[in-house]
Amino acid sequence: EIVLTQSPGTLSLSPGERATLSCRASQSVSSSYLAWYQQKLGQAPRLLIYGASTRATGIPDRFSGSGSGTDFTLTISRLEPEDFAVYYCQQYGSSTRTFGQGTKLEIK
Amino acid sequence: EVQLVESGGDLVQPGGSLRLSCAASGFTFSSYSMNWVRQAPGKGLEWVSYISSSSSTIYYADSVKGRFTISRDNAKNSLYLQMNSLRDEDTAVYYCARGVSGSVTTPSGYWGQGTLVTVSS
Numbered sequence: 001e002i003v004l005t006q007s008p009g010t011l012s013l014s015p016g017e018r019a020t021l022s023c024r025a026s027q028s029v030s031s032s033y034l035a036w037y038q039q040k041l042g043q044a045p046r047l048l049i050y051g052a053s054t055r056a057t058g059i060p061d062r063f064s065g066s067g068s069g070t071d072f073t074l075t076i077s078r079l080e081p082e083d084f085a086v087y088y089c090q091q092y093g094s095s096t097r098t099f100g101q102g103t104k105l106e107i108k
Numbered sequence: 109e110v111q112l113v114e115s116g117g118d119l120v121q122p123g124g125s126l127r128l129s130c131a132a133s134g135f136t137f138s139s140y141s142m143n144w145v146r147q148a149p150g151k152g153l154e155w156v157s158y159i160s161s162s163s164s165t166i167y168y169a170d171s172v173k174g175r176f177t178i179s180r181d182n183a184k185n186s187l188y189l190q191m192n193s194l195r196d197e198d199t200a201v202y203y204c205a206r207g208v209s210g211s212v213t214t215p216s217g218y219w220g221q222g223t224l225v226t227v228s229s
Contacts, residue, residue: 001170007201035215036151044203044219045145045153056217088153092215095167097143099153 002091005101012108017047019076021103023089028069033076033093039102040085048087076103080089081107110134110218112204116221124194124227130187130204130220136199138162138182143216144189146200146225155203157189161210172198193228201225 003026010102013019023034032052037045047056049065052072062077084107089100116128126206144156157178158167164180177190187204201224205216 021210031213031215033215037216039153044221045216046219047208047215047217049218050208050215086152090153090155090215095158096169097155097158097167099145099155102152 001096002029002094002098003088004091004098004102006087006100008103009101010104010106012106013079014108015079015081017021017079019074019083019105021074021076021087023067023072023074023100025070025072025091029072029091030093032066032068032101033091034065034067034072035090035092037088037090038061038083038085040087045088057101076105110206112143112206112218112222114202114204114220117202117225118138119226119228120194121229122227125190125192126194128189128191128204128223128225130189132185132187132204132206135140135206137185139210141212141214142178142180142185142187142208143205143207144178144187145203145216145219146198147203147222148197150202151200155201159187160212165212167193168187191209191225194225196227199225199227 034052036049039045053065199223206218207214208217
């Protein structure tokens, strides 16, 4: 089973700042089958990025994904108030589709 | 509009069984793979199970293997999760989620609002 470790656990930033979230895999993620989700309190997750760097439909271009192999990054270029939430990475290239433990992005 | 509506969540005793359903609408259900994902109270997301569009490929998380069974009825546009031998640690909101495409390797692009399963005596 591929274990995904996200860092930091909590990120405190202000609106307008740049956010960089990390997701590290215990083994190489096949064909960059790595996705990022956003979840707000009381809501279902929303797909942001898949294939490591492809934005899902309707996702603003301030969200970008990068990386390959075992190291992946989600970058939010300029934080908007609605971006403060919990972010999860997930690999879907193996039979067991694991999630990371999440990064909470909070307002500083 | 894609809609996924889960049902069947309830309070059940340890060792008991429960069947969750997910009613799909707004898309050709038989063309997409589906997943169940759960979230324990105050915790992160945990992938539970995957089923391909034709039911030919099924995967389970180790934590539920041998106890849970995923299935689907394409004629009824419905996804199911039969949960047996339930444990306290199965307490969670259970989400059904649709793949972005019909591929086996696809992330979950659409999610229901979830149904709560509570396992407690």
